[in-house]
Amino acid sequence: MSEDSALLERYQAVQTRIARAVEQAGRKEGSVALLAVSKTKPVEMISALAKAGQKAFGENYLQEALPKIARHPELEWHFIGPIQSNKTKPIAEHFAWVHSVDRLKIAERLSHQRPPELGNLQILLEINISQEASKAGFSPEEAMKAAQQIAQLPNLTLRGLMAIPEISADPQQQRAVFAKMKTLLQQLQAALPELPLDTLSMGMSGDLEAAILEGATIVRIGTDIFGARSYPATAL
Ligand SMILES: *Cc1c(COP(=O)(O)O)cnc(C)c1O
Numbered sequence: 450m451s452e453d454s455a456l457l458e459r460y461q462a463v464q465t466r467i468a469r470a471v472e473q474a475g476r477k478e479g480s481v482a483l484l485a486v487s488k489t490k491p492v493e494m495i496s497a498l499a500k501a502g503q504k505a506f507g508e509n510y511l512q513e514a515l516p517k518i519a520r521h522p523e524l525e526w527h528f529i530g531p532i533q534s535n536k537t538k539p540i541a542e543h544f545a546w547v548h549s550v551d552r553l554k555i556a557e558r559l560s561h562q563r564p565p566e567l568g569n570l571q572i573l574l575e576i577n578i579s580q581e582a583s584k585a586g587f588s589p590e591e592a593m594k595a596a597q598q599i600a601q602l603p604n605l606t607l608r609g610l611m612a613i614p615e616i617s618a619d620p621q622q623q624r625a626v627f628a629k630m631k632t633l634l635q636q637l638q639a640a641l642p643e644l645p646l647d648t649l650s651m652g653m654s655g656d657l658e659a660a661i662l663e664g665a666t667i668v669r670i671g672t673d674i675f676g677a678r679s680y681p682a683t684a685l
Pocket residue numbers: 486488509529530613653654655669670671672673682684685
């Protein structure tokens with residue numbers, strides 16, 4: 450089997466898992482978007498998936514992402530990695546979405562640096578839902594105030610929440626954490642009805658089913674599409 454056909458087979462298998470979980474959850478067909486997380490993988494793999502119809506790609510490292518974006522400006526690029534404040538300008542200029550907004554200062558810089566002619570940058574608040582000391586993100590208690598402040602900023606549209614929960618192999622445990630994210634989003638929706646808060650970015654290769662059962666609208670899948678990475682993700 451050629452490398453490309455193995456890639457397309459894994460991609461198809463992930464799409465099937467998503468469709469099954471959507472059905473099992475009793476949710477509408479097409480209500481969960483697949484973000485293909487291409488970090489550390491060559492642009493040729495992105496080209497092959499784009500040809501197969503995949504539109505949205507996630508990247509964690511700016512230096513690595515920029516040449517890929519230059520090759521495929523027609524795709525929808527999502528920044529999902531940790532953000533240093535000196536990197537916000539190129540992120541604001543080259544991405545359509547940012548999932549990893551973890552402090553107000555980052556949102557302010559993205560707002561200021563987003564070229565207005567590109568339209569609003571779509572952003573998600575990263576929530577440290579498992580309350581791990583080592584992880585970035587707003588605590589669940591901080592989310593409301595942050596959302597209210599970020600809602601005021603020009604050139605950004607706050608769309609919802611993102612989380613990278615503590616790794617667990619137990620589906621019940623996975624679901625319990627994702628359910629907390631859903632409740633938090635519902636609280637924000639009730640308090641800020643003027644915002645289009647329609648997005649829950651949660652679920653990766655090992656827990657996409659649990660995330661979809663609890664309301665994920667974007668799942669971020671790397672390994673199960675592209676294969677194992679030869680160097681680890683700094684976000685994990
Ligand atoms: C790497 C990464 C993913 C993809 O993880 P896999 O387990 O390889 O599917 C998803 N989200 C974030 C934030 C990541 O850094």
